Amino acid sequence: MISILETVGFYSVAIVILYSGFRVVTTRNLVHTVLWLGMVLGSTAVVFLMLSAPFLAAIQIILYTGGILTLMLFGVMLTHRDYGFTTVPNDSRTQLQAAVLGVFTFGVLAFGILATPNLPSQPAAVPNTQKLGEAFLTEHVLAFEVLSLLLLAAVLGAIVLARKQDPQVDGEVDGPRIPSRRVGQPQKG
Amino acid sequence: MNEALELLANPWIHGFVFGAVIVTALMSVTAYITWFERKFAARLHSRMGPTMVGPKGLLQPIADGLKMIQKEDIVPRDADRLLFNAAPAITLFFALAVAAVIPFSPGLLASNLDIGVLYALAVSGLMGFPVWVGAWASNNKYALFGGMRAVAQAISYEIPMVLSALVPVVLAGSLSIGQIVEYQIEHGWFAFWPPGPGIFAFVLFMLTALAEGNRIPFDIPEAESELVAGPTTEYTGIKFGLFASAEYIHSLLASALGAALFLGGWDGPFGIPVFWMLLKTCMLFVGVTWIRWTLLRFRSDQLMALCWVYLVPGALGLLLITGLYVHVRG
Incomplete structure (x- = not known):
């Protein structure tokens, strides 16, 4: 009963990860891409949980989903002037670059995993x-x-x-002068 | 009966059953929390609060809920439909997911996770994220500004929150909330013993929990005088209701977390453990509500200054003192 549930659970998560990963590279809306990436990272945390590595799962959520994803979204939002639905370029050159990079990363990972001897087939029993x-x-x-x-x-x-x-410390500033005000200092009164 | 108990021992079924029970309980409690909060706020303002629906306005939450469901569901024409519709549900999901590791009594918890504290902080820290996504999907400048503020605030205040929650972790030597509570039952509540770091960490934790939940005095993301309603500007009806209940549930669970980490959880002089845990949670929640209806809103830069200039160094210092204490204690 438990093993069936675990198997079903694992394959559902695997399908979610693969599908989201596929959508990361095929979605053209940049914000959607980042959110699909969030799905990949979040589901990976579930895989860690299933392998009885709850600490890794929590760190995965805090760092990747909480931190890096937010950072990426901020990046997307702040580097594009229009708030509209930014799209990624889809020309053959980008595709080639992405393909080379993807194959390279996959190769390094596959080599690393295959070259490591004695990988345990079962997760450690104790957390x-x-x-x-x-x-x-x-x-x-x-x-x-x-x-x-x-x-x-x-x-x-x-x-x-x-x-x-x-200006007093660093010399003249390029561009328009910004009236200097200490940012973050609570004002009295 | 025995078979049923055996079935419950299976972690999957245990999780499903307890999850369903806790979610149902939390959602119903949340409805009545709104009634309590309105009555309480009214008393602080020398008003009556809801009186018309039912005796003492007790049916008001039900009327509110019905009203929210009946309201027209508006999706702005230029919105990102999928994300706009998904955001409220995901927000509520993250708010509710914290409940999985909160121990209400030795046996009554959905999951006795080895790293409960970390999990609770991770999930509750994620709550600002779907709010921001919903704000972005609304394609409204006020919503976007509000969402930006919400997520900036959530990221900043997560740091002192995690650091202050680490104080009981270091003192008890465990990341499991259940074990932290048991340690406190044996050695005294962390808010009082050892005197010093515990009480400061407790205050810090509740303060940052307020900020994470976007409650006054930290409700800058939805400052209505500047941003209409912040991230929820374009939301109507029950979708707005989901955001609002997520906020209440977040505050409630943060109070529960504070009670478990610093006030000894289910520890009490007599009677059943659940009662003490719920009592402490309610007391903390009343405190949170009191603050909400007493204080004014911070300005955005004051908020960031408070976090980075005072709270983060303070929390780091506390952690250092706690570490030294534990080292000396041996």
Whole structure:
């Protein structure tokens, strides 16, 4: 009974992922594309749950669906002047680029999976959030810290890019002068 | 009877049954929360509130619901029909999905997820997203501005919310809400013990929960004086109703989460555990409502300043203190 339900569940999720992935590359409306991508990422979280990796599933939702997708939507909205339904170009050159990139990525992934020996056929019986945390801070502590440093650099870079230039500090600003007002400072009174 | 219990032990069937029960209960409770809120607000304003429909206006929610269903369902001509229609349902889905991991008593929860806290925060953080999609699909500038504000606010306030929720996680050494509650039953509620980080984290958590749920004083996305009705400008009838109930359910479940993480969950001196959990949730919700009808709305930049200048560093400091405490405690 359980195994049938699990099988049905897995294949339904797989179909959803594949169909959404197909729609990501065929949809021309840019916002719809991002939302189909959201479907792919969200359904992948369900696959993680089925493989008894709830931590990965939650992180997948927080990071990809919550963070990156929102960022992409913001990007789509803010980089196009018309609020209307932006479409992606569909010429042969873009198609060629996409095809090359897709085949390359698929090849790397397939090679990586096939080259890894002894992949377990069954998920670990016990949820392994604690083990994961311990591994991060003991075995892989260097990689973990390097990643944090990378993220810190990214945050600093974002601040530098987003900062309004102060004429007194940075010299003359190009373009029209923006009356400088401290953004984010609550005004008194 | 035994067979039925056996069937319930199956995680899939357990999930379906409890899911149905919890969703039904939450939706009915939400209807009456609107009645309570209107009465409560009326008292704060020295008014009467709803009095006409039924004794003490008790049938008002039903009348409201019927009215919403009867209203004309308008889809703007230039809207993205599919997304416009889907957004309210998805919003409600994310709001309800948090309920899956909230333990009402030791046995009464839909899923005892190993990483309950993380799941609840992930799902509730997603709620701003479909609101924004619906706003974009409306193809209305006020809706779009409101949606942008909603999602910016949701992203910003998710950070201090997660950080403050990490304080009980670090103290109890578990990401499972059930285990956090059990730890509190043994060692005292985190809001009071250890004194210091717990109570501040609790206040921070409730504050950020208010902001995530777009409640006053954080309801800038739908600031009606500037943006008509924000993301819901173009929505009518029951679709608007779905957005509104999603908001109520979000506040209610955030109160439940606060009660479980900081106030000892179902812990109480006597009687049945469910009662204490529900009592604490209701108390917190009354507090949230009280704030809503007392305070004014922040300005958009004040809101962001509050988050990034005070709440995020504050939450990080709290987490550091908690970590040191746990380290010293050994």
